[in-house]
Amino acid sequence: MAASGGRRRGGSGGAAPAGRDVVLAVGLVVVCLGGAALFVRTAAEAGGGLPVVPILAVAALAGGAALARWSAAPGPRPPGAPPAAPPAAPPAAGAPGRSDPAPPLPEVGPEAVDHEAVDPDGFEHAVAALCARDGCHRVEVVGGAGDLGADVVAVTSEGRRVVIQCKHYGEGHRVGSQDLQRFGGTCFAVHEADVAVVVTTSGFTAPAAEYAAACGIVCVDGDALAAWTGARTGPPWQSAPADAAPGEVRHPVR
Structure with a gap:
């Protein structure tokens, strides 16, 4: 039972960072929309004639772009996960897997x-x-x-x-x-x-x-x-x- 409980704790620990990232991203969108609404409201009370719909649309787009960028960034690696493999380098000349032609034999003349x-x-x-x-x-x-x-x-x-x-x-x-x-x-x-x-x-x-x-x-x-x-x-x-x-x-x- 103790071993099984340890595995469950290890699994939940790996998923927690991903859940926190989603919450933070959604919160960022809400903050953007709320800030835009507050700005429009303050401007309206001051008598300014600002287009409300375009401002809210721009705020929504900015929040969506931030959410997409946040989700595409690589998150922390779960405990025990293997490190990412580096890109394979091309085989060097003369290395296994690459055949180099043998040097040709010289022509034979009297100087031999x-x-x-x-x-x-x-x-x-x-x-x-x-x-x-x-x-x-x-x-x-x-x-x-x-x-x-x-x-x-x-x-x-x-x-x-x-x-x-x-x-x-x-x-x-x-x-x-x-x-x-x-x-x-x-x-x-x-x-x-x-x-x-x-x-x-x-x-x-x-x-x-x-x-x-x-x-x-x-x-x-x-x-x-x-x-x-x-x-x-x-x-x-x-x-x-x-x-x-x-x-x-x-x-x-x-």
């Missing part, structure tokens, strides 16, 4: 193999553009912090998943076996590559090439990259047998 003409990020995009040019789809540049060795990921027209690591090195800085070992530990097990490729602007040490051949990683050095860019040779995934399993020996592209 010139390590002095591009930076490491530009080199990754140039390799991705080569993949797209040679028939791959779902080409992505994924290099960055925490990439676990994958810089470019693509799917060939035959449905083979290609995972590429890009090494933007100077002429005297060759890719060593430690680089290949780190990539070999993730390209198949983590990235699920059907074809794993290491592309560099320089070359590979002999131990690195041996390790790559033993693990089935295709190596593309600066000369092979120039031939691939100039379409003098096929893409590197064509050198990996389609039926080869990860770990089988494949001959690196030299």
Whole structure:
């Protein structure tokens, strides 16, 4: 019983302010009409010939306008009512619910193999553009912090998943076996590559090439990259047998 009584008191408390507003508004109209009548009466007793009906009509209109304005104003919110929701802001660029087009891959030219003409990020995009040019789809540049060795990921027209690591090195800085070992530990097990490729602007040490051949990683050095860019040779995934399993020996592209 105590709980029920509490709910009734809460409900009546929410309706009381609205009732008081109506009483005050009606009282305002009555005051306007009474004031107008008193003015007319005083003027008549003084001998002034004032039009009674127009004055009363104007007073009634003023009182009605005040009543309408009073009733349209937002009243106090009943206890326990949720606050009014603010207007929704339009979604910002890049926020969920708004799709922004992916940046297009750059066109491939001779400068793609010139390590002095591009930076490491530009080199990754140039390799991705080569993949797209040679028939791959779902080409992505994924290099960055925490990439676990994958810089470019693509799917060939035959449905083979290609995972590429890009090494933007100077002429005297060759890719060593430690680089290949780190990539070999993730390209198949983590990235699920059907074809794993290491592309560099320089070359590979002999131990690195041996390790790559033993693990089935295709190596593309600066000369092979120039031939691939100039379409003098096929893409590197064509050198990996389609039926080869990860770990089988494949001959690196030299």
